[in-house]
Amino acid sequence: AQSVTQLGSHVSVSEGALVLLRCNYSSSVPPYLFWYVQYPNQGLQLLLKYTTGATLVKGINGFEAEFKKSETSFHLTKPSAHMSDAAEYFCAVSDRGSGGYQKVTFGTGTKLQVIP
Amino acid sequence: DAGVTQSPTHLIKTRGQHVTLRCSPISGHKSVSWYQQVLGQGPQFIFQYYEKEERGRGNFPDRFSARQFPNYSSELNVNALLLGDSALYLCASSLSGGNYGYTFGSGTRLTVV
Numbered sequence: 001a002q003s004v005t006q007l008g009s010h011v012s013v014s015e016g017a018l019v020l021l022r023c024n025y026s027s028s029v030p031p032y033l034f035w036y037v038q039y040p041n042q043g044l045q046l047l048l049k050y051t052t053g054a055t056l057v058k059g060i061n062g063f064e065a066e067f068k069k070s071e072t073s074f075h076l077t078k079p080s081a082h083m084s085d086a087a088e089y090f091c092a093v094s095d096r097g098s099g100g101y102q103k104v105t106f107g108t109g110t111k112l113q114v115i116p
Numbered sequence: 117d118a119g120v121t122q123s124p125t126h127l128i129k130t131r132g133q134h135v136t137l138r139c140s141p142i143s144g145h146k147s148v149s150w151y152q153q154v155l156g157q158g159p160q161f162i163f164q165y166y167e168k169e170e171r172g173r174g175n176f177p178d179r180f181s182a183r184q185f186p187n188y189s190s191e192l193n194v195n196a197l198l199l200g201d202s203a204l205y206l207c208a209s210s211l212s213g214g215n216y217g218y219t220f221g222s223g224t225r226l227t228v229v
Binding site for chain 2: 004032034036041042043044045046049051090094102103104105106107108109
């Protein structure tokens with residue numbers, strides 16, 4: 001069974017500082033990995049995804065993530081935090097469930113606070 | 117282009133009642149997945165439909181059911197509502213499933229009193 005662990009339910013950074021949100025996954029097959037962002041009272045928006053190929057993935061709004069198979073990690077980073085980055089971030093993993101469907105499992109989320 | 121549309125946006129129901137939530141996916145997307153997001157938690161998988169057939173079901177009781185129509189829109193039905201069913205219900209649209217990313221609607225906020 002696949003699972004996702006996000007370390008730290010709340011992370012605070014100063015505006016302009018590095019953002020690092022941690023995600024570790026468990027999957028019995030090569031995974032597809034995702035980061036989604038959720039602003040208050042809204043649905044989730046896809047930030048970036050890893051499927052195959054290059055392990056460093058660039059997404060929207062200056063975010064990127066690196067797939068490290070040996071560490072089963074997919075940490076999200078951004079060099080310089082902006083006030084508009086304050087939101088909740090979800091890491092997710094997908095592999096094939098029985099019947100061929102693509103079940104996506106989400107982590108519990110990390111709330112990012114950006115301090116002026 | 118219209119995104120994923122969910123209706124209603126909010127509703128309040130009494131314990132024991134029935135509720136129907138609706139979702140229209142992005143044009144051309146043939147798969148709809150439903151997720152339940154309880155306050156402070158990540159989304160939990162309920163159902164996935166593709167081409168009008170149920171592909172997968174999460175660990176939810178039989179009170180939860182869904183269907184997908186020929187135009188690929190979908191309904192989620194919940195019977196005999198419990199207080200614990202209070203949550204944000206999210207519809208996720210995709211071409212064939214979640215492996216290349218979902219587009220989510222803004223959700224339906226269900227409050228059971």
